[in-house]
Amino acid sequence: MKILKAYKYKIYPDRDQKSYLVNCFGASRFVWNKLVHNFNSWTHDGPNRVLHSKILKDTEEFSFLNEVPAVVIQQKENDFNEMRKQYFSEKRNLVNLNSNGAVVMNL
DSSP states (O other), X not given: OOOOOXXXXXXXOOHHHHHHHHHHHHHHHHHHHHHHHHHHTOOSSSOOOOXXXXXXXXXXXXXXXXXXXXXXXXXXXXXXXXXXXXXXXXXXXXXXXXXXXXXXXXX
């Protein structure tokens, strides 16, 4: 039997580090929300634009995305693409009940 351990760490960032983390988390959340909005606004009739991080970063309005590392935005885009792949997969029901009635996650 494999024993899993968990560790908790507490960090105390200074003012510059807090600002950096806030920018990274904010940009990540912004990109995710833009990708979800684009995904939800897709129609059969209209001109549907493909949206990815490069388009967002090159837009003058969203130039603040150039202030965060590219890996932050790319990872959020990869997470969204994985979510979209799971959304369209044949096996969408991820929760089942076993014989005792307990929830079993199908991952």
